[in-house]
Amino acid sequence: xxxxxxxxxxxxxxxxxxxxxxxxxxxxxxxxxxxxxxxxxxxxxxxxxxxxxxxxxxxxxxxxxxxxxxxxxxxxxxxxxxxxxxxxxxxxxxxxxxxxxxxxxxxxxxxxxxxxxxxxxxxxxxxxxxxxxxxxxxxxxxxxxxxxxxxxxxxxxxxxxxxxxxxxxxxxxxxxxxxxxxxxxxxxxxxxxxxxxxxxxxxxxxxxxxxxxxxxxxxxxxxxxxxxxxxxxxxxxxxxxxxxxxxxxxxxxxxxxxxxxxxxxxxxxxxxxxxxxxxxxxxxxxxxxxxxxxxxxxxxxxxxxxxxxxxxxxxxxxxxxxxxxxxxxxxxxxxxxxxxxxxxxxxxxxxxxxxxxxxxxxxxxxxxxxxxxxxxxxxxxxxxxxxxxxxxxxxxxxxxxxxxxxxxxxxxxxxxxxxxxxxxxxxxxxxxxxxxxxxxxxxxxxxxxxxxxxxxxxxxxxxxxxxxxxxxxxxxxxxxxxxxxxxxxxxxxxxxxxxxxxxxxxxxxxxxxxxxxxxxxxxxxxxxx
Amino acid sequence: xxxxxxxxxxxxxxxxxxxxxxxxxxxxxxxxxxxxxxxxxxxxxxxxxxxxxxxxxxxxxxxxxxxxxxxxxxxxxxxxxxxxxxxxxxxxxxxxxxxx
Numbered sequence: 001x002x003x004x005x006x007x008x009x010x011x012x013x014x015x016x017x018x019x020x021x022x023x024x025x026x027x028x029x030x031x032x033x034x035x036x037x038x039x040x041x042x043x044x045x046x047x048x049x050x051x052x053x054x055x056x057x058x059x060x061x062x063x064x065x066x067x068x069x070x071x072x073x074x075x076x077x078x079x080x081x082x083x084x085x086x087x088x089x090x091x092x093x094x095x096x097x098x099x100x101x102x103x104x105x106x107x108x109x110x111x112x113x114x115x116x117x118x119x120x121x122x123x124x125x126x127x128x129x130x131x132x133x134x135x136x137x138x139x140x141x142x143x144x145x146x147x148x149x150x151x152x153x154x155x156x157x158x159x160x161x162x163x164x165x166x167x168x169x170x171x172x173x174x175x176x177x178x179x180x181x182x183x184x185x186x187x188x189x190x191x192x193x194x195x196x197x198x199x200x201x202x203x204x205x206x207x208x209x210x211x212x213x214x215x216x217x218x219x220x221x222x223x224x225x226x227x228x229x230x231x232x233x234x235x236x237x238x239x240x241x242x243x244x245x246x247x248x249x250x251x252x253x254x255x256x257x258x259x260x261x262x263x264x265x266x267x268x269x270x271x272x273x274x275x276x277x278x279x280x281x282x283x284x285x286x287x288x289x290x291x292x293x294x295x296x297x298x299x300x301x302x303x304x305x306x307x308x309x310x311x312x313x314x315x316x317x318x319x320x321x322x323x324x325x326x327x328x329x330x331x332x333x334x335x336x337x338x339x340x341x342x343x344x345x346x347x348x349x350x351x352x353x354x355x356x357x358x359x360x361x362x363x364x365x366x367x368x369x370x371x372x373x374x375x376x377x378x379x380x381x382x383x384x385x386x387x388x389x390x391x392x393x394x395x396x397x398x399x400x401x402x403x404x405x406x407x408x409x410x411x412x413x414x415x416x417x418x419x420x421x422x423x424x425x426x427x428x429x430x431x432x433x434x435x436x437x438x439x440x441x442x443x444x445x446x447x448x449x450x451x452x453x454x455x456x457x458x459x460x461x462x463x464x465x466x467x468x469x470x471x472x473x474x475x476x477x478x479x480x481x482x483x484x485x486x487x488x489x490x491x492x493x494x495x496x497x498x499x500x501x502x503x504x505x506x507x508x509x510x511x512x513x514x515x516x517x518x519x520x521x522x523x524x525x526x527x528x529x
Numbered sequence: 530x531x532x533x534x535x536x537x538x539x540x541x542x543x544x545x546x547x548x549x550x551x552x553x554x555x556x557x558x559x560x561x562x563x564x565x566x567x568x569x570x571x572x573x574x575x576x577x578x579x580x581x582x583x584x585x586x587x588x589x590x591x592x593x594x595x596x597x598x599x600x601x602x603x604x605x606x607x608x609x610x611x612x613x614x615x616x617x618x619x620x621x622x623x624x625x626x627x628x629x
Binding site for chain 1: 582587589590593594597609611
């Protein structure tokens with residue numbers, strides 16, 4: 001029995017392309033493999049000839065010819081039935097493995113006995129023979145995977161588990177891998193990622209790699225695969241198309257109508273926004289009451305004493321008995337103010353909100369609740385825009401220092417491989433708008449008062465993740481955040497010291513980024529090779 | 530049960546919402562003068578000005594965002610250029626070392 005069985009359904013590839021594919025397997029530095037090739041009744045005579053040639057040369061090439069063309073799923077299933085290996089690997093008949101592909105996977109498989117699924121980075125092979133458009137992926141990110149089939153190639157799964165979940169299924173043509181990997185990862189004990197390019201995806205004229213519109217049915221099959229996954233796993237959700245082909249939105253239904261305690265620390269200050277003077281806390285509460293749709297909220301305003309004249313009256317008029325005023329009379333400490341507000345909260349969920357916000361999407365609270373009701377999700381962040389429409393927050397990125405991902409980019413920027421269009425796991429979110437489970441807030445002790453002004457949300461996020469919980473970010477909950485574009489943040493050196501002492505390692509190893517990107521940047525720029 | 534009497538108003542009564550609203554109307558009348566339509570037209574002007582400010586901010590933001598995108602692309606291009614130069618220089622250095 002081989003360690004790895006490589007599965008390749010074959011149907012009429014050009015001869016040179018097929019030979020290149022087979023050679024990339026033959027040249028693997030890791031030798032314990034078998035290549036299960038199923039000729040799906042190709043019409044081109046060279047296909048059988050080339051396959052027989054390789055099978056005669058090396059017994060590890062196992063060839064089966066189908067009597068009639070059955071399509072990629074039937075051929076893939078036949079290849080799976082030929083396989084005897086501990087793991088199966090998916091390789092298309094026109095693609096290439098790097099020579100160290102199996103070696104790199106086995107480095108992980110040999111040290112992680114519970115490994116059930118592994119994937120790697122990939123790039124594309126252009127028609128003129130260049131390796132282009134590398135896709136450097138995050139570590140396992142199940143929410144992103146529900147939004148996008150990002151694991152792609154090179155995919156390796158434990159064979160027993162693939163058989164247990166039913167192998168390749170008909171009805172998902174074009175997205176059969178997505179459907180299979182969804183089912184495998186639902187049951188996988190360990191999912192790992194190799195942050196190296198192990199697979200070259202050849203760009204053919206009809207290939208999805210070349211043209212996102214080439215196979216619209218594949219995207220529809222993908223949407224159905226995610227819907228099935230939600231149904232199977234008990235997620236009450238509707239899956240709809242996202243903003244670009246191949247990206248999906250999982251719209252969850254909320255269970256019950258949990259009370260959300262909205263905690264807003266404020267000084268009651270005002271400034272000019274969009275040409276008019278604005279008392280931030282009043283307008284934030286107005287926005288919550290008049291624009292946001294979710295009504296089961298209490299609004300806890302933690303106000304520096306004394307409040308500017310008329311502010312409390314306006315708040316009471318807007319929010320009525322949903323409003324609680326908590327007075328704060330000590331020197332400024334954002335963490336203490338939020339902790340004080342949290343101590344007065346009675347909801348099972350708490351929405352920490354800055355006062356300088358305005359709601360843009362009326363269902364933003366429902367969207368965030370839908371995500372936080374996933375069992376191991378502790379906190380959910382939103383998409384925040386500056387007054388001029390640029391991105392202020394799209395999740396934290398810990399790239400040797402903490403950053404807001406794609407800070408200052410256009411609001412509709414998609415980011416690397418559409419990362420900004422996907423609901424996804426993130427290392428942290430800003431406390432300017434964060435929905436958090438009260439039980440987990442208490443478990444980690446809320447915000448750290450030693451971090452009075454800066455990094456308190458980074459610290460909170462890392463505390464939460466250190467406990468094993470997930471943090472999600474959604475592009476479908478949008479608010480304006482009128483943080484000054486010209487403000488130069490004053491970083492307290494003591495706060496920086498606390499952060500570095502506590503979190504030196506996680507700040508340099510963001511699992512939702514990739515070591516192939518340049519450090520100390522908020523965007524995804526490739527490192528020099 | 531005897532009918533309860535209406536609460537009597539007195540000089541010490543708290544101002545009601547109606548009182549507050551009346552005071553606001555008086556204040557606004559003083560602000561806009563005797564022409565009541567002027568208040569509406571001023572409001573419309575304010576909304577239009579706000580829309581203009583909003584539109585201008587968004588247009589400026591779009592341009593600033595594009596600049597950020599271009600800066601990212603430039604950083605990538607510079608990294609690629611440095612890599613390419615290094616690829617050319619490395620064999621040159623080896624050749625020079627052999628020739629020495």
